[in-house]
Amino acid sequence: MVGKKLKIGWFSFTCSEDSTMVFIELMNEHLDEWRRLIEFRHARVLKKDNHLNDIDVAFVEGAITNEKDADMLRQIRQNSRKLIAIGSCAVSGMPAAQRNSFDPEMNGEIQFLIKRFKQSDKVRAIKEVVKVDGDVPGCPMEEAVFLSTLHDCMKEFGVVDA
Numbered sequence: 001m002v003g004k005k006l007k008i009g010w011f012s013f014t015c016s017e018d019s020t021m022v023f024i025e026l027m028n029e030h031l032d033e034w035r036r037l038i039e040f041r042h043a044r045v046l047k048k049d050n051h052l053n054d055i056d057v058a059f060v061e062g063a064i065t066n067e068k069d070a071d072m073l074r075q076i077r078q079n080s081r082k083l084i085a086i087g088s089c090a091v092s093g094m095p096a097a098q099r100n101s102f103d104p105e106m107n108g109e110i111q112f113l114i115k116r117f118k119q120s121d122k123v124r125a126i127k128e129v130v131k132v133d134g135d136v137p138g139c140p141m142e143e144a145v146f147l148s149t150l151h152d153c154m155k156e157f158g159v160v161d162a
């Protein structure tokens with residue numbers, strides 16, 4: 001087990017990216033440990049050189065608002081052994097999906113933006129597009145649940161002792 005690392009990806013779709021900020025803040029306390037135990041395969045918030053393949057766990061934040069992002073999410077799923085939805089927007093779609101409940105008049109008023117930015121009719125949670133293996137709820141994500149989920153993944157993939 002010595003030297004084995006958990007290969008992770010961190011991805012953000014439409015949202016305020018506050019769970020990403022929580023993730024970065026957690027590095028104040030966990031960076032040394034994570035350097036030993038984690039290989040960041042894909043994390044655009046941390047580095048430019050990213051690889052969308054051979055990922056043990058993909059952590060996915062945000063909601064899906066257009067087909068291009070839906071296709072990207074499907075690619076992430078295909079290249080990841082496990083996928084965890086991060087934060088309320090990814091888990092349930094809300095609050096990023098507020099426009100789904102607009103009344104017909106308000107919906108009509110935003111149609112020019114939907115067309116201009118090639119948006120889908122409805123905003124979708126991650127699980128409406130791909131299979132999800134776990135959730136970290138909260139807005140932004142609950143730190144303790146994330147840390148325990150990460151630890152469980154390390155155990156599952158043989159990075160730390162069970």
Ligand code: SF4
Nearest residue numbers: 015016018088089139
């Ligand atoms: S769940 Fe909350 S904090 Fe996270 S992206 Fe959505 S609105 Fe922002």
